Amino acid sequence: MSSEHRISLEWSRNGGPFARGSYSPDHLIRYAGGQTLRGSPSSNYMGNDAYTDPEQLLLSALSACHMLTFLAVCANRSHVVDGYVDNAVAVLDRNAEGKLAVVKAILAPKVTFSGDTQPTPEEYAKLHERAHQACFIANSVKTAVEVKL
Numbered sequence: 086m087s088s089e090h091r092i093s094l095e096w097s098r099n100g101g102p103f104a105r106g107s108y109s110p111d112h113l114i115r116y117a118g119g120q121t122l123r124g125s126p127s128s129n130y131m132g133n134d135a136y137t138d139p140e141q142l143l144l145s146a147l148s149a150c151h152m153l154t155f156l157a158v159c160a161n162r163s164h165v166v167d168g169y170v171d172n173a174v175a176v177l178d179r180n181a182e183g184k185l186a187v188v189k190a191i192l193a194p195k196v197t198f199s200g201d202t203q204p205t206p207e208e209y210a211k212l213h214e215r216a217h218q219a220c221f222i223a224n225s226v227k228t229a230v231e232v233k234l
Contacts, residue, residue: 090117091117092114092115092116092117093114093115094112094113094114094115094124095112095113095115096110096111096112096113106131110125110126110130110131110132110133111123111124111125111132111133111136112124112125114137114142122137123135123136123137124136124137124138124139124142125137125138126138126139127140140175140177140187141175143175143187143190143226143228144173144174144175144187144190146222147173147190147192147220147222147223147226147228147230148171148173148190148192149222150220150221150222150223151171151192151194151213151216151217151220151222151223151230151232152169152171152194154215154216154217154219154220154221155169155194155196155212155213155216156169157216158212158215158216158219159198159204159212162202162204162212163200163202164198164200164202164203164204164212165198165199165200165202166196166197166198167197167198167199168196168197169194169195169196169197170194170195171192171193171194171195172193173190173191173192173193174190174191174193175187175189175190175191175228176188176189176190176191180227186227186228187226187228188228188229189228189229189230189231190228190229190230190231191231191233192230192231192232192233193233194213194232194234196209209234210234213232213234214232217230217232
């Protein structure tokens with residue numbers, strides 16, 4: 086099954102300076118549903134920490150995809166999920182080729198269940214393993230994705 090997913094990214098100098106080290110990298114990302122997100126690199130790279138940086142966007146995509154896949158896996162096995170919280174971390178470093186990259190994403194989901202079919206710790210780990218194996222975004226990146234339970 087093939088599908089396309091679109092965003093619109095917009096940046097403008099707005100009359101400000103444009104020279105090495107002296108321009109605003111702030112931009113807008115518009116999603117198909119009408120939501121707009123303000124983006125910028127982190128302050129480590131001349132950006133604005135009040136806005137979302139690309140590394141956070143990648144981490145958000147990995148975390149959300151894992152969660153959505155996990156929810157589907159649980160629903161297919163009659164496990165009722167009441168809550169899911171992930172405090173994930175992306176690590177930016179030099180990769181094996183010496184290039185800056187998000188070399189690792191650590192997902193740390195905490196899930197609460199209810200109902201009669203609560204997973205054992207072993208089943209819980211397998212549910213996350215299945216979700217990771219089927220996650221579209223994790224299957225699309227070179228970043229090592231670790232699920233820390």
